[in-house]
Amino acid sequence: MTQSIIGRAAAGLMALLLGAATSAAAPEPAAKAPTTVNMQGDEQSWINDPHMHAFYDLTVAAFAAGPAKVDQAAFQTKSFALFAAFGASRGVKPEAMVDHLKLIPGQVVQIAKDDPDVLKSYPNFVAAVFGPQ
Numbered sequence: 001m002t003q004s005i006i007g008r009a010a011a012g013l014m015a016l017l018l019g020a021a022t023s024a025a026a027p028e029p030a031a032k033a034p035t036t037v038n039m040q041g042d043e044q045s046w047i048n049d050p051h052m053h054a055f056y057d058l059t060v061a062a063f064a065a066g067p068a069k070v071d072q073a074a075f076q077t078k079s080f081a082l083f084a085a086f087g088a089s090r091g092v093k094p095e096a097m098v099d100h101l102k103l104i105p106g107q108v109v110q111i112a113k114d115d116p117d118v119l120k121s122y123p124n125f126v127a128a129v130f131g132p133q
Helices: 005-018 043-048 050-062 072-089 094-101 104-114 116-120 122-129
Strands: none
Touching: 043 050, 050 072, 050 104, 050 122, 072 094, 072 104, 104 116, 104 122, 116 122
């Protein structure tokens, strides 16, 4: 299953927060069944965060005059300001959060150009950006 862009970002942020430590522990016995671990953390807390709602509102506003008129540079600048505030609200260095999510604005612009219905509601936006819930 393909991970969503925010999901991948959340997973990477988790690695950033926890460090990329490797374990020298002995391997698990071969008889143990593989397990699935969610490295994204609490995705719902991201979805419910006011900064993500503001990012949706910013995206809708950027597309107000139509996809051909999106000022991508301005959208990116405003997105980065939101991402910095989001990081600070979560105890992450703002510049680290911006660096971590830096590709998201361009990806969201492309998603919304490809499927304008993404901008019709926050649930549509969440499904496109975070993946089906």
